[in-house]
Every structure is written in C-alpha cells, then in structure tokens.
Amino acid sequence: MTQSANRQTQGAKRSLFQTLELDTRLLGMIGAFVLLCLVFNIVTDGRFLTPRNIFNLSIQTVSVAIMATGMVFVIVTRHIDLSVGALLATCSAVMGVFQVQLLPQALGLGIGHPLIAPVTMVAGMATGALIGAFNGWLVGYQRIPAFIVTLGGLLVWRNVGWYLTDGQTLGPLDSHFLLFGGIEGTLGATLSWIVGIAGAGFAVWVIWRARADKLGHEFPVKPAWAEVTLAGIASAAILGFIWILNSYEVPAARLRRAFEARGETMPEGHSEAFGLPVSVLLLLIVAVAMTIVARRTRLGGDIFATGGNPGAAQLSGINTRLLTVKVFALMGFLCGLSAIVAQARLANHTNDIGTLDELRVIAAAVIGGTALAGGIGTIYGAILGAVIMQSLQSGMAMVGVDAPFQNIVVGAVLVFAVWVDIQYRKRTGEKV
C-alpha cells in the first residue's frame, strides 16, 4: 500500500525517462557509445563519422554480434562458451571444403552452380549446431563444467578445422556465397529504403500491439504522447541508419569495372549507393528472432528461469539438461552463421579465421549487460556491446594508436564496463 501511495505522490515528479519506461542502462550505453563516436570523430578530423566508415564498422561488427546474441543465452543459463571462435573456424573449414573442393570438383557441379552456396551454408550451420549440441550434452547430461568442455573445445575445434583443410587457405569462394560478406553484397538504395520503411513500420506495429494488449486487459499504459515519441525515435533511428548507408556511394572506378564486365559502358554522371549490406540485414533478422525467442517463447522463459534459479526451474518441471543442449546447439548454429559472414567478408577460408573471437563475443555480451551470475541479459545489449567494441578498435586504428595500446585499452574497457555495471546495480538496489 505504501508503495502505491508513494508512487502517486511522486507521479507528478516522474522523470521523462520513467514516463517513457526506457531502460536507463540502455540509455547509459547509448550515451557512452555516442560520446565515443564524437571523440573519435574530433580526433580523426571528421573521418570517423563518415558514411563510409559507418558502413565499414557495420560489416565488421556483424560476425561477432551474431555470436554475441547466442552467448547471451549461454551466459544467462550460468554457462560460458570459450570455443565459439574455434567452432567458427571448423564451420568455415567445412564450408571452404564444400564450396571449393567437394561440390564443384568431387561432385562435379562445376564452379558457379547455383546450388553451391545454399548447400554449403546448410552444411556449415548444421556442423555448428551439431558440435554445439554435443558440447551441450557434455555440459548438461555428463555434468562437465562448461568452462572445461569449451576450453577443451577451443583446442579441439580449431585444430579440426586445421586438419580438414591441411592448414591451407581455401578460395576463391562461390560468387553467391560472397554476397553475405558485406561490400560484395548490398541491397542498393531503393531496396534499402524499402527494408528501412518495413522495419520502421514493424517497430511502430510492435509498440502499438503491446499497448493494445495492455489496454485489452485494462493494465495501466504509458501516456499516448510517450508511445508516439518512442515510435518516432525508433523509426527515425532505423531510417537514419538507412539514409547514412545510402549516402555511401560506390566508387566510380568500381562501377565502371562492373559495367565493363557486363560489356556496357558507364553513362556519364552515373552513381550508385551501396545501401544496406546483406550481412547487416542478416544480423538485424537474427536480432529480432533472438529477441522474440528471449521474450515471447517458452524456450526463452525457461532459459531465464533456469539462469535465475536452476533448482527452482528443475522443480517446476523444466528439463534443464535438455535446455542446456538446446542453448549450446543454438550457440553452435549461430557460430555457423557467423562463419558464413566472416568467411565471405575475407573472401577466403583462412586457417586463423575467428582467432580470439571467443573473447570478443564474451566481452560484447558482458559489456552489453549480461550478468555472469546468470539470469540477466538482453539481445540488444549484446549487439550494442559488439558495436562499441568494434568502434573502439577501429577508432583507435584510425587514430593510429599502437597495436599493444589498442589491446590494453580494449581490455581495460571491458573491466571498467563491468565495474560501472556493478555500481549501477548497487544504486538501483539490485543484488550484484
């Protein structure tokens, strides 16, 4: 009773953020990210926040960000996966063998056959899911700590990848496959706008739908202007991002080559924008799908319940062992998906692909607010964490910070971010 009375007296004084019901943690992270970008932009004389650099940053972030969404579930269920980089290498090796040797040569499909890319991708993702499920079985059913299983896995799978390819770089890759890498596969201006408008429409629909649901059950809702503001911010962010990507124009020389390859000559004054890269679109789809899994499916409910109190989850009839297998299998599947993007971006399978990715992925999830104690974490947080890490790294490279200092800063930022998080939770009265 006193609680609700308090709320009412404070009602008039409720801050803007409370009325909007925004996550203050998220706002803090966005604030830190904006600050970081502005500082780099000033130091680099405006080179950091150009459409070109933002385009590059986006495609560099995708691989780690995709895996970070899976790592959220792994860490929320109180496990860890140190083998994601090695798993990515194995998936990449399998896909390299498939599309460079097995399908075109041994099976005789020939180079450029349209089946090569899809079959290769399915093989890569299935490999990841299978290995992930095996890891999950070792953790869930055999009760080996995830730290050990995946520490072993780090060595095992990196070197399985090595063995499969004899350590060789595999290439050139299938031309359809390369579309998932970034610069080789973009939607162009018109299609990007269509995707952007669809995305903005989807965001508005989600906000409206949630409000209608609450009204249907006569729950309290935010004032209408707050909802409209939120919908406006979401739409503006999506369309703004598309606008920036559409401002990055394909270099004239590259366009001319493309025309020449088709046996045409480029008309004078012709220009094209890159637009939204396929890989970034893939990340956005993964983000939406994983958020739906986390928030709106029983699997997600089980994952967060198990992370909060494994004993309670088990007594409530949740099969926590099978759940562990599912979580690790999903992580493995996402490693396979990431391997597609990483390999296509490099335009080759290389033996060292994904090296140290496990640390980047875990850092992204943790910077994004995933608690190692389990039970807490968000998909958007992990993706923002990955973006922040990548921005920090590229920004320092642009500024010309020496390589050792780059790593020192990234490491220090990771520890600092977790410290800030602990302070924040203390102040909001959460258990740390």
Place this chain on the structure above:
Amino acid sequence: MSTERGTPLVEMRDISIAFGGIKAVDHVSIDLHPGEVVGLLGHNGAGKSTLIKCLSGAYQMDTGEIFINGARAEIRNPRDARALNIETIYQTLALADNLDAASNLFLGRELVTPAGFVDDARMEAETRRIMGRLNPNFRKFKDPVKALSGGQRQSVAIARAVYFNARILIMDEPTAALGPQETQMVAELIEELKAQGLGIFLIEHDIHNVMKLCDRASVMKNGQLVGTVNVNEVTDEDILGMIILGKKPDGVAG
C-alpha cells in the same frame, strides 16, 4: 479411523531411500485423504523433506510404492508429479528471483497464444486475478520477485500451487519466514483448500500450528516413522514426546 474412509488420495507404502550409506528414509508408510491435512513432524534430518520429495518427484525412492487414488503411480521427476496434480511449495520457495510474479507463477507452464508465443498480458491478468483472491494487498506485479517481502514471495509460491488445480498439496514449512499476519493468511488458506477437498501434507515445526491446522500427524525420527496419531486425540505434549523420544504414547490409536 483412516481405514474407514475409503481409498486414500495418496498412499506411500514402505518407502526407503538412502544417500551413500545413510538411510534417510527407512521403510516409511503414510497416507492422505481428500479434505485432510496431515502434519509431518520430526527433528531436522528426520527424513520428512526427503520422504515428501519422493512424492513431488525431486528425488527417486530406492524401494516402495506410491498409490494415487488407489492406482499405482510412477513419479520419476517433477513433471510426473505435476501431471498427477501434485503441487509442492518448497521451504526455499523455488522462485526465480530475476523474474516477476507472473513469470514465476507460470514457470515451466507458460500460457501461450494460438501462434505459440508466450502471452505475457494474459499471464499478468491471471496473476492479478488469483493474487486478488489470495493476497489482495499484493501490488508488485512488475518487479522481479527478489524485490518482494517474505510474505509476498510466499503468496506467489502458494498462488502457483493453487492456480493449477492441485489435488494434492505439499507444503514445506510454509510459515517459516512469515510474520504473524501473513501466517494467519496461510492458515486461512489451508482451511479453505481443505474445504475444497484437497489433501495437504504439511511439514511443520511449530507444534501450535500443527495442533491448529492438522487432522493427523505423522512423526518421524532418524528416517523411521514413529507413528501417526489423530491430532484431536492427543495433547501437544504427546506429540512432542514422539518427536523427542521417538516413542508412541500409550493408549493412542493410529
């Protein structure tokens, strides 16, 4: 007396379970009828919780048989127990601290929309409905349950058991962490559920609560059943004697 009332709701026959070399439960038989509250008493480590966990599916007994409504039941895990309408309120509450009341109420049994997605709004509406009945002062529907008081948490745990139409309710020290007012609330709830025909196993240390709430009391010591008595035929000293000495008082029928 109990033998005259037809088929018991629950009959646990000759249950034994050992951990390592220690016999935590040693050939114990108890039963429970509809509309009855049976207290389970004994010192810490007497085997009460262990025995009852065989019924709730948290442990698997080594030997013995469980009959539900006269039919032999296999209870291998908590899911099996739930399928038999056995609900348990654990001493440690078994709530996920990071989730809100609705998510805890429907833990492992979330309501879903026709499309198969979790229906948060309906779950919250149902939670508001049942909490309005059990604990009308409850307001914190949006907060994770770690922000709740002991009594509020207990009402979430009880709501969870009640919501799913339990026929057999196991309560492991439901009032241990509660203040007097909240204890009274739980006592009233037990009376109400009993009137609805549920059978309740109540693990309880407070002898006054036992005398007040229970119809029969089964006393355990060192993993063995000392005896079962009708509460209205004995005094609280008799029961304390059973707990401490491990002997049934003279002239009392079981």
